[in-house]
Amino acid sequence: MTSLTLGDTEKRIRALLVKDFKLDPITLTRDARLEDLGIDSIGMAELIFNVEDEFGMKLSDVAVQLSTFGEVVQFIDEAMAHQPAAAAPHPLARPLQTGT
Amino acid sequence: MRRVAVTGIGLVSPLGHDAKDVFEAARAGRSGIHRLQIAGAHRLVAPLAASVPFDGTEHFEPPQFRLLDRVSQFAVVAARRALADAGCELSQAERERAGVFVGTGMGGTLSIDDGYQTLYGENSDRIKPMMILKGMHNAPAAWIGIENGWRGPNLTYSTACSSSSVAIGEAWLRVACGPLEIAIAGGSEAPLSLGSLKAWEAMHTLASEDATDPARSCKPFSRSRSGMVLGEGAAFVVLESWERAVARGAAIHGELLGYGLTTDAGHIARPSVDGQAAAMAAALAAAGIAADEVDAINAHGTGTQANDIAETAAIKRVFGARAGRIPISATKALHGHLLGAAGALEFVLSLLALRHGVALPTMHLDVPDPDCDLDYVAHGARVGAAGRTMLSNSFAFGGTNAVLAVRAVD
Secondary structure (H helix, E strand, O other): OOOOOHHHHHHHHHHHHHHHHOOOHHHOOOOOEOOOOOOOHHHHHHHHHHHHHHHOOOEOOOOOOOOEHHHHHHHHHHHHHHOOOOOEOOOOOOOOOOOO | OOOEEEEEEEEEEOOEOOHHHHHHHHHHOOOOOEEOOOOOHHHOOOOEEEOOOOOHHHOOOHHHHOOOOHHHHHHHHHHHHHHHHHOOOOOHHHHHHOEEEEEOOOOOHHHHHHHHHHHHHOOOOOOOOOHHHHHOOOHHHHHHHHHHOOOOOEEEEOOHHHHHHHHHHHHHHHHHHOOOOEEEEEEEEOOOOHHHHHHHHHOOOEOOOOOOOHHHOOOOOEOOOOOEOEEOEEEEEEEEEHHHHHHOOOOOOEEEEEEEEEEOOOOOOOOOHHHHHHHHHHHHHHHOOOHHHOOEEEOOOOOOHHHHHHHHHHHHHHHHHHHHHOOEEOOHHHHOEOHHHHHHHHHHHHHHHHHHOEEOOEOOOOOEOOOOOOOOOEOOOEEOOOOOEEEEEEOOOOOEEEEEEEEOOO
16 A cells, blocks of 8 residues: 555545535645534544545544644545554544433 | 414425415415436336425535435424514523424434435445434434424424324424414424335335326326325425414414324224324314314325225215315325424415315316215316315324314404
């Protein structure tokens, strides 16, 4: 497998967010907070689903804390480096804020 | 019991998106039924539907749009239109008690159909994470509540084809009895997925395509009827206590007099003359009117073999010898069967028929079934025939029969 540079990962996640979440690329700075981008816990679940499709990878369900766009990029980049040896922990920024 | 006024109408329908267009299409007998254009339509025996030209991106910003099934998009847009039509501003205290009552038969079936595609169709272990939130039946009601900040009862009724008549009736009950001053009530349905259409097809309930014109395929009460045609859309009304409506100088579309609700407790799918007649009688009792005060009926009139004969017999039982002189309109010939939204759309058409004094036509009724021998207003609208008081019938698989009694404003 050809390893990706950090720039490639960022470009692809940026493209996903622009296409699926209709976000303005200008807002996607590395320190942009997910909360400020309108990506809540439910949105994060959707983003991860789309990331798995885009990168052809499977993320496990162990939650880790991610708060910024840059952290998402870094997390996916690291997860890619470990694929397919083991599933990466699931990068939910926080547990789903839902209940029944 | 208090009087209940209908002060707002909102529509997203195969016949148009406002009351004027929808009434004019129904009056003129213009059908919204056509050949269906969806992926896999060629796999249907008769690819027919009454669909709605509707682009949700024109009505919702991307963050919210991603969370909305088409059924919720219809519901929220129709509710906006109803509230705009009502022209009422609610105080914070009023919003704390305002109610939302929604009927839907199939909820977010498009999202569920799409969501399971990865699991079954692609043999993936993953399902799109929004499927539950988009597919759940109470999503349309929830979104109406969220958008408007209405924090009173937020209820969803799923009684198949009578869902939205039940929703309107239950809202009426709460306004008439006093707990609520204002409610929005109606129904929404977006059932035009391949899976849903194939399921209805499997029950042998769908119409075959008319040889001369697909738009004529639904033929209620006709000897050549072959079934129903699925439709999509939403219809909502704003219900207010009469006192509140008058006090604020609202334009009142009509008075919801009462609501009859019965259950067959018999066959799961076969209509019951007893149950349907009992629902009409219950509506008359709730409205406090005699049978001879009913001037016209909007029939359930699906165009299926079983319904049309049973409904004819039920009307005869309730109205006796006078049944043959009551104009009966089956508007599903034009807008198709909106399932959980059908009752609300037909209730609105009843209001409009009364307002315009026009009995709406039952189209495509060239040769009546010998067992359907009442006055169905065949071929064309009848001016001056709607009278003052109407019933709007909705009957359902599962046996829930709901009838709304409505009166024109004097």
